[in-house]
Amino acid sequence: MSLLEIKKAYLKLDNKQILKGISLSVNAGEVHAIMGPNGSGKSTMSYMLAGRNGYELESGDILLNGDSLIEMAADERARSGLFLAFQYPVELPGVGGIAFLREAVNSRRKHLGKKELDHLAFVKEVRKVASEMFVKDEMLKRSVNVGFSGGEKKRFEILQMAMLKPTVSILDETDSGLDVDALKTVSDGVNSQRSDSNAIIVITHYQRLLDYIVPDYVHILSDGMIIKSGGPELAREVEKNGYAGIINAS
Amino acid sequence: MLLKQNNEYIHSIQNYVQAFEKNSFRHIASNDFSKWPSPLEETWRLSRLGKLTRKKIEPIHSDFKKNIRIKAKIKNAICLSFVDGAYREDLSDELPVGITLHQLNEKECLSFLSKIKKTNLANHPSTNSSLSCTPSIIKINVDAHFSSNRLIEIIYSGGMDNKSVHPVLYIELKKSSNLSIVERFNHSGTLIMPLQLIEIGELASLKSVKIFDDNKTTYNLSAHSVILSDKSNYNSFSLIKGSEFTRSETHAEFKGQHATMNLNGVYISGGDQHHDLTTAIYHNHPNCTSKQIVRGVLGGESTGVFQGKVRVAPDAQKTDGQQMSKVILVSDKASANAKPELEIYADDVVCAHGATVGELDDDELFYLNSRGIPLDKAREILIIAFLEDIITQSVDLSLQDFIYTEAKAGLLSILK
Secondary structure, three states: OOOEEEEEEEEEEOOEEEEEEEEEEEOOOOEEEEEOOOOOOHHHHHHHHHOOOOOOOOEEEEEEOOEEOOOOOHHHHHHOOEEEEOOOOOOEEEEEHHHHHHHHHHHHHHHOOOOOOOHHHHHHHHHHHHHHOOOOHHHHHOEEOOOOOHHHHHHHHHHHHHHHOOOEEEEEOOOOOOOHHHHHHHHHHHHOOOOOOOEEEEEEOOOHHHHHOOOOEEEEEEOOEEEEEEOOHHHHHHHHHHHHHHHHHO | OOOOOOHHHHHHHHHHHHOOOOOHHHHHHHHHOOOOOOOOOHHHOOOOOHHHHOOOOEEOOOOOOOOOOOOOOOOOOEEEEEEOOEEOHHHOOOOOOOEEEEEOOHHHHHHHHHHHHHOOOOOOHHHHHHHHHOOOEEEEEEOOOOOOOOOEEEEEEEOOOOEEEOOEEEEEEOOOOEEEEEEEEEEOOOEEOOEEEEEEOOOOEEEEEEEEOOOOOOEEEEEEEEEEOOOOEEEEEEEEOOOOEEEEEEEEEEOOOOOEEEEEEEEEEOOOOEEEEEEEEEEOOOOOEEEEEEEEEEOOOOEEEEEEEEEEOOOOOOOEEEEEEEEEEOOOOOEEEEEEEEEEOOOOOEEEEEEEEEOOOHHHHHHHHOOOOOHHHHHHHHHHHHHHHHHHHHOOHHHHHHHHHHHHHHHHHHOO
16 A cells, blocks of 8 residues: 555646646655756645645545545644655744644654653654754744744754654655755755655755655656656656656646 | 613612711712713723623622632742632731731721822723722732742622622732732622722832633723832733723823733633723833733624723833734634823933734634644644743733633634
8 A cells, every 4th residue: 555645636726737647656765856846736736745725626535544634624634744844834923833843743643542741751852853953952042943944944944854754755846946055954954854664745846855865766747737646767857858858748 | 872771770889878877988989980981982982881780789788708719829829818809807818027908997098099080090990880889998018128038918709780890809919029919800790890099109000910800791890000110010911801891991190100011811702701901001200111911702792892091291201112912813703902092291201012813814724724723722732822922921920721721612612
């Protein structure tokens, strides 16, 4: 059984057909890259998977560990093991970083039938993980994402991923706005979480990120459809010939 | 359509007064009370008393033997208790040296009456009816230079269906004294009409927190008058969350220079509650500073009102008067009214006001949901964040946890 399966997903936004029958199977231990030009439906796909209001499927299904997600709200999908690292992480003025993380972790733990972590135990755990992600202690004390640089926001997303230990993670253009050093740090953080029991979907424009987070499969998304799938060499083909070449050939 | 006067209530006051003929000031007060405010009066246009005036109400007879369990909420506080509008010494703690409490005698009552009549609360319905019907006017006197790390917690409770309750409190802070008080209004019954006069002497400072948490069918019409002398400070924070209808009206006057005042408030409203924070600040002398920050959270079909008036007299140069109201609506049927009013007659002043009404941000809610946090909890987190700055600016660190707990309890009922 696949960890995540998208079955012929169709989705409209403002009466415009955005996703036109996407199907995808992601197994445990795999990293899949979704690449495509602007307007191909990449962000729509990530919001659709995460369960954002307004991004409901017209037809088709999404299965996580065999369970359909389409009747589940976003919070339930997250508690069930789905994680979305935002392209533009949202600022939460007045919401402290540690309190936010603890609330999220305890929601997931409760769902899994585990005991909630008390404040001291949690702070000890988060500081340990934060230092591995190069997230400074001072950042944890501030309001979530407020005043963070682009790189800091993305590192904080990956810290959340590390704390929540999701089954399937979707990284939505995690490389956007990052310099080479930040890209390497964020990629190291993602790679440290790859395991045989989880899977990662990396959504990106550029091949560059995939030099650091090497995928098992690459899919090209164009005009709401996956038009070509292959191994990591497909990303290099995009780098060499651009999307137009692949789209025209399909 | 004109409001029908509740003649039965007026007659009942007069009957009550006749039963206590020896207190002649009550006759004077009751003669002035002829009708409830009409919605045609500008300051009552947004808070209509029609439903109240159609009820059959009489003033309560305070039972000094009524046994009622009073539980203080603040650790180490000195607890004072008012039940059915009457001060209950048997249910109160002993005051420290430097603070005295006594019931005004007739001569002192007449003096008090004349002071109140000179304030802008003279025609407030609570002024006349409470002066007529209160079992006693209590004065708390704070000696010059008094200071303590213990605060006073005043609990107002009691009440009965179809009865009105009339606590009247006069607080005077003498020169260079400091006092912190927390007042909790926890009545049941139909109508509560608290009346207060606070005089803050030169260089004195009063920190006041008021929690309005009366029963959900109760009407609370509170009237407070505050007078500040030279270089004094008044820091007030009100949290309105209970009752069917609460109007907290404060008139504050600078009677000296270089004084400062913060009049901040939060209302948390749900169901068909109506919460009204009405203030009027009179800058009558130069070099004074006033600041008002109001936050509202409205759910259900509730309505929230903020009316903030700042009047700057011609000689009140170098006045700094700031006002800001922000409201979040968490349901489609809730509504908020903000009516800031600046009346400026001096020409060297800094005055500003602003008002916003909005909803919780969808992106912020989705971000929290996407981390597994359920919608109700996500709303609570964002609303507490919305209230954070006003709580941290208005309330001492030692009381902030208490205020967050009170606010969260209020939010719980409106976020279901």
